[in-house]
Amino acid sequence: MADFILAGKADDPQYARAEMLGHHLSLNLPHYRFEPRPIVPDEWDEVARKIYVQYDWADRPARDRTIKVPGDALQQMVWRRSGELIGNANDFISLMKATYNQELDISQDTLDAIAQENLKTLLDTKK
Template identity: 35%
Template sequence: MSSYIIAGKADDPSFARAEYAAKQVLALYPNIFMRFEMKHPDEWRDFINSICRKYDFAHYPADFSGPLVWTLEGSLIGGSADFVQAVCLEKFGIKDLPSVSDPSFKHMAADNLKQVKLDHHR
């Protein structure tokens, strides 16, 4: 079973596209595991730096804006575009994904940020 962790800032349309693409994979391949680490923009830098140290993803700068995708085993996939291309399109054959500039991803990102803010107040 393939397992992926997709981490990004909640307000990032690129993270929203990776999330959308991952959900397309899950719809066709329910035995795949995807975990979404959606972070408030204020928490992102500390989070991604701790992940890069933990998994030795040394070639990412401290101010890397994300998103970042890796496997549960700690193998780096890369950024959102790497994940969409290598995993969603090439490995699982997902077709016709909208580009990151599609307005729906800005809307998803805004909704994601609202959700993260709500979760912080609970």
């Protein structure tokens, strides 16, 4: 069973792209599970560090056999529920293309709108 978790800034268009692909795959593939975890942008750095430490990724390479650290390389984080770090949204999108031959063609305007809606929804739920 494929089981992925995506975390990232709620207002990030790349997060939105990976989120839409994950939802698409979970609706269309049996045994595919996807859990998005949008994070308030101001909280992302702290949350990213906590996730990174929780899964001990400083000592475990990502799927592409590189050590990735929060910051530029991990503006979003995607991992398997088993704890294997996939990488950022682009790494996830590439993996889904290679594994399932699936990708979504979404305009930048649509991604920007989804990202803003993600942030609004997240902030509304925190009230």
